[in-house]
Amino acid sequence: MTEKKKITVAELRSQRWFGASGQPGNHKSYRTKQMGYTSEDFQGKPVIGIVNTWSDLNSCHTHFPQRVEEVKRGIWQAGGFPVELPALSVGETYVRPSTLIYRNLLAMDTEEILRSHPIDGAVLMGGCDKTTPALLMGAASMNIPAIFVPAGAMLSGHFRGQRNLGTGSSTWAALADFRAGKIDEKTWRGFGEGTARSPGTCNTMGTASTMTSLADVLGVSLPGASSIPAVDSTHSQMASMAGRRIVEMVWEDLRPRDVVSRNSFLNAVVTDMALSGSTNSLIHLIAMARRLGLELTLDDFSAAAEAVPVICNLQPSGKFLMEDFYYAGGLRALLSVIKDHLDLSCMTITGSTLGDELEGFAPYNDDVIRPVSNPIYAAGGLVVLKGNLAPRGAVLKRAAASQKFLQHTGPAVVFKNFKDMLARIDDPDLEVTEDSVLVLQDAGPTGAPGMPEWGMLPIPKKLLEKGVRDMVRISDARMSGTSYGTCILHVCPESRVGGPLGLVQDGDMISLDTDARSLDLLVSEEEFARRQAEWVPPPPHYERGYGALFSQHVLQADEGCDLDFLAKSGETSDPEARFS
Ligand code: FES
Numbered sequence: 205m206t207e208k209k210k211i212t213v214a215e216l217r218s219q220r221w222f223g224a225s226g227q228p229g230n231h232k233s234y235r236t237k238q239m240g241y242t243s244e245d246f247q248g249k250p251v252i253g254i255v256n257t258w259s260d261l262n263s264c265h266t267h268f269p270q271r272v273e274e275v276k277r278g279i280w281q282a283g284g285f286p287v288e289l290p291a292l293s294v295g296e297t298y299v300r301p302s303t304l305i306y307r308n309l310l311a312m313d314t315e316e317i318l319r320s321h322p323i324d325g326a327v328l329m330g331g332c333d334k335t336t337p338a339l340l341m342g343a344a345s346m347n348i349p350a351i352f353v354p355a356g357a358m359l360s361g362h363f364r365g366q367r368n369l370g371t372g373s374s375t376w377a378a379l380a381d382f383r384a385g386k387i388d389e390k391t392w393r394g395f396g397e398g399t400a401r402s403p404g405t406c407n408t409m410g411t412a413s414t415m416t417s418l419a420d421v422l423g424v425s426l427p428g429a430s431s432i433p434a435v436d437s438t439h440s441q442m443a444s445m446a447g448r449r450i451v452e453m454v455w456e457d458l459r460p461r462d463v464v465s466r467n468s469f470l471n472a473v474v475t476d477m478a479l480s481g482s483t484n485s486l487i488h489l490i491a492m493a494r495r496l497g498l499e500l501t502l503d504d505f506s507a508a509a510e511a512v513p514v515i516c517n518l519q520p521s522g523k524f525l526m527e528d529f530y531y532a533g534g535l536r537a538l539l540s541v542i543k544d545h546l547d548l549s550c551m552t553i554t555g556s557t558l559g560d561e562l563e564g565f566a567p568y569n570d571d572v573i574r575p576v577s578n579p580i581y582a583a584g585g586l587v588v589l590k591g592n593l594a595p596r597g598a599v600l601k602r603a604a605a606s607q608k609f610l611q612h613t614g615p616a617v618v619f620k621n622f623k624d625m626l627a628r629i630d631d632p633d634l635e636v637t638e639d640s641v642l643v644l645q646d647a648g649p650t651g652a653p654g655m656p657e658w659g660m661l662p663i664p665k666k667l668l669e670k671g672v673r674d675m676v677r678i679s680d681a682r683m684s685g686t687s688y689g690t691c692i693l694h695v696c697p698e699s700r701v702g703g704p705l706g707l708v709q710d711g712d713m714i715s716l717d718t719d720a721r722s723l724d725l726l727v728s729e730e731e732f733a734r735r736q737a738e739w740v741p742p743p744p745h746y747e748r749g750y751g752a753l754f755s756q757h758v759l760q761a762d763e764g765c766d767l768d769f770l771a772k773s774g775e776t777s778d779p780e781a782r783f784s
Contacts, residue, residue: 208555209455216454217348218251220778221322232322246285250454252447253323254279254288255314255342257335262295264332264412265355267403267434271443275327275353278447284325284454286447289317296333296412302654304487304682305754307334307341308767311495314342320779323348325454327446331355331405333685336415337488340424344460344495345770349453351553352425353446354416356434357407357526363398364391368528370519371399371406372686376660384668404434407525409518410685414481415488417535418472422492423463423552427561431534433527453553461773466498467547471558473504474545477512478538480521480585480603482685483693487655491764497773502597502762506588506721512545513579514603517572520688521603522580524572532572536565541576584718589692591724592732593704593714596696596762598678598723600716604688606674610718612690613726614639614676618710621646622658630665638667641676641714645706646742648680648698649758649765653745659683659693676716678723680705680761692716692723694761700742701760707735 213219221232236246254275258268272288279286292310294303318326326346328339331354343350361369378395381387405412416430426446432439469489476485486505493500516538518524529535539546540562548559567573574580585603590596602610617640619625625644628634636642642661649655658681663672677691680698699706704725708714713726725732746752757767764771 208452210457211455213248216250217324217778218322222247249283249285250324250451251322252279252284252286252325252327252450252454253318253321254286254327255291255317255329255339256288257291257293257310257330257332257339259293259295261298262293262332263297263400264295264358264403264405265293268329268355271329271353271440274440274443275329275447278444279451281444282448282451284451289321291317294332294334294338301652302656303334304765305654305751307338308754308770309750310335310338311341311770314339315345318342318346318348319776325349325450327450328352329355331412331416333411333415333484336412336419337492340419340492341495341766344492345776347459347461347775349450349458350424350460351446351450351453352419353443354419354425354430355405356432356436356439357413358400358404358434359402360407360525360527361399361401363394368523368525369395369399370408370525370686372410372684373408373519373688374399376687380663380668380673383665402435406686407527408520408686409479409481409516409526410520411482411484412685413526414476414479414485414685417479418476418481418485418489420535421472421475421539421558422468423550423558424460425553427552427554428534428536431526431530433530449553456555458553458555461496463551463553464496465550466493466500468550469493469498469500470504470508471546471550473500473508474512474542475539476505477508477585478514478542479516479518480514480581480601483586483599483601484682484685486599487682487694487761487765490762491766491771494764494766494771495773502588505586509584509586511583512542513576513583514581514585515541515574515576515579517574517580520686521585528569528572532569533565533567536562537567538573540565541567541573587718587721589716589718589721589723591722593678593708593723593725594695595704596760598692598695600690600692600718602718605690609674609676609690609716611716612676613713613715614641616641616643616708616710616712616714618643618645618708622652622656625661629662632666634664636664636667638672638675641678643705643708643714644677644679644681645699645708648700648703649760650755651680651698651700653751653755655680655682655694655761655765657682657684657687659691660687660689661691678705678714696761698760702736702739702741707732707739
């Protein structure tokens with residue numbers, strides 16, 4: 205098979221099932237033949253589990269049924285036995301109340317379907333926002349050879365002669381214009397339809413493209429795979445190449461913990477800053493690192509943000525889309541520009557280093573992928589803020605914020621929860637000006653629950669009509685990677701567990717200073733202490749089921765929002781299949 209072959213057929217994990225003596229092994233054999241396979245199809249071959257997050261309610265993965273066949277083709281070609289394992293699809297558009305809750309369930313699903321079945325290696329098929337970190341968290345904990353196949357982004361949006369319409373970014377702007385009465389309903393709806401033209405993930409540098417790009421940098425997908433548009437024929441070719449490669453990886457016994465190191469994560473953080481990636485990535489990367497027992501903190505993001513300019517000119521921070529990024533050379537071209545900030549000795553699943561995989565790559569378009577001498581944002585595209593309002597940190601995507609608000613002090617307009625915000629935000633009597641600070645409470649990990657992407661609070665209608673398009677907004681929620689504005693997110697600890705955000709009252713002055721990296725509530729220490737003493741924990745959202753499990757065990761945003769009993773490295777024992 206390969207000169208790097210390290211293990212024998214007898215050492216394949218699947219042999220504990222198929223190679224067992226007596227009735228247990230015989231039972232697996234004749235039940236597999238029941239499906240129409242012959243011994244030649246599976247005996248003595250690595251069994252490759254294709255973990256597929258397709259469903260009829262994940263519009264970003266509609267091409268996966270075809271891609272699975274292409275992955276299988278590669279596996280057969282390389283001498284493996286492919287089996288498809290459907291997993292939770294976590295379609296961002298449809299899952300409520302928050303896909304972050306189900307990120308952890310998909311991570312558990314991934315780990316356990318791999319553990320409980322006779323699987324030697326895994327092909328992980330995902331891309332829509334939470335599916336990427338979830339699949340990788342599960343695979344990291346399971347630690348068998350694994351390769352990630354990203355869904356790829358959808359085509360660029362077009363509507364009435366307007367090109368480069370981005371998923372989310374363009375539709376948020378159209379929604380604001382519709383609410384302000386500048387466009388009619390048909391036009392507003394047309395913008396949405398114009399941005400969703402093909403299979404694939406959101407076409408901006410939102411959470412999906414950020415996370416697939418970072419998985420690429422971590423070395424767990426075929427190099428450059430993340431930049432290929434979903435419907436490009438190269439995407440099909442990549443899928444079958446991944447199928448071939450995973451079989452080799454099984455024989456090489458190349459596992460996630462052999463590939464990914466702390467420096468791989470630091471490379472991902474640096475790349476995240478150059479991409480001006482989604483703020484969701486902070487939560488996901490920290491959660492993924494902890495699954496491998498690797499340390500990664502908000503301070504690592506802060507340091508990288510100061511050192512690395514934003515050079516990726518993609519929406520929402522810039523103007524182009526993922527399709528343009530691919531034609532400009534894609535992720536490897538971008539990495540070639542910032543390679544002085546990367547540890548090029550980090551490994552990839554090809555068995556080669558990141559540096560080897562970048563040889564010969566450079567941008568074809570220096571407006572889409574800028575040189576460091578002409579960045580979109582010089583440095584500090586993302587800032588981690590701390591202060592008495594966010595003792596454990598909060599996040600602001602400065603590259604997508606308004607310059608005039610980067611130093612700002614204003615009175616709070618407080619919404620107790622999302623429902624309260626919806627009920628009052630457009631009230632003509634709401635006391636609010638452009639200088640107010642909109643505060644949303646109870647939207648954190650246990651609050652909402654699951655930190656929904658509510659952090660880009662809508663601008664009150666009466667201000668929209670006056671032309672206001674941005675304000676300082678603060679919450680313990682997340683924000684869609686396609687969103688923009690001066691939105692301070694992930695305030696930690698969250699208000700529902702007694703964090704200071706829950707103590708803010710209407711009219712309190714709040715001070716934001718991005719140069720000083722500070723976020724403070726300007727009330728006296730005595731008043732602050734009085735409010736803390738009077739704070740009463742709200743009742744739980746869930747009494748039973750997965751919601752209760754999540755709420756009781758979820759960690760805070762600065763720890764990655766994983767479940768506490770999963771957020772650690774180490775082996776979980778395999779089932780003993782020989783006796784059953
Ligand atoms: Fe699936 Fe954006 S909704 S990637």
